[in-house]
Amino acid sequence: MKSSPFLRLWLDKAGALLIVYGMIAAAVSIVLVLALNGFGANRGDVYDPFSSPGAPAGPLDKLKFAREPGNDKHYICEKPQTDAFIARDHFKEDITSTARVKMAWLGATFVRQFAAKVEGVDVTPLQTYILQSPANIDEFVGELGARDGVKLVDIWCLLRLQANGESGALQTTSLPNAFFVRDGTGALAVIDVVWGGAGWEIGASPIESRRTWPRGTRVFSR
Structure with a gap:
């Protein structure tokens, strides 16, 4: 039809x-x-289970760092009772029972760049971040805005709280604790602090080195 x-x-x-x-x-x-x-939600971002309403916006939302629990409280310790913080008087290889902080090794770059540095004794509140995947120094600076730098006295204060490798803000595993610090000339470097069993091992890497840091590195920033 x-x-x-x-x-x-x-x-x-x-x-x-x-x-x-x-x-x-x-x-x-x-x-x-x-x-x-x-x-x-930008699926390229790292999921941050510790974010809080006061968490900073911007680069930290992007790539490799996750804020840690209690990060909004900051890490800070009592400042040294001296007029000035002289690095060589505090950072010394010494693992004896009388050492104020057991330090098993100081790297040549650290000694060359920082041993002669003199700072004020005011300590700075620090925030901590965990590296979620390997990153080089440029990525550290880009994400954390680390141009201001941490001070040696801040690192010393944290070390004093864990002088013999006790638990605390600093990791005591084989993974490094990393700090951006300016040397006496104003050049920015990354200081890494690792507990080696007998004492703390402290090294430094210039920004130009483009050293890659492993997943799990704890980064301290202002």
Whole structure:
């Protein structure tokens, strides 16, 4: 039986509507799936389980660092009872029972850049971050805005609290604790502090070295 032109036109329109409805349904499904999977949350970001309303926005949201529990409280310790902090008087290799801080090794770069440094004794509140994947020094600076730098006296204060490798703000595993510090000439470097069993091992790497730091590094920043 031959269909009428009106019936053919109606069928064509109905088919077109079905196609349009199908496309709309598919689009809605895609939007729902993306929403459930965090579309708009920048899936390239590292999930930060410790974020808080007071957490800083910007570079820290982007790449490799996760804030630690209690990070909003900062780490700070009592300042030394001296008029000036002279690095060579505090950072010395000594693992005897009378050492104020057991230090098993000081790297040549650290000694060359920092042994002669003299600072004020005011300590700075520090925040901590855990490196979620390997990163080089440039990425450290880019994400943490570390241009201001931590002071040697800040590191010393933390070491005094864990003079014999006790638990505390500093990691006592084989993973490093990293600090950005300026030397006597104003050049920025990364100081790494690692507990070696017999004492603390302290080294330094210039910014230009592009050294890569392992996942799990604890980074201290102002």
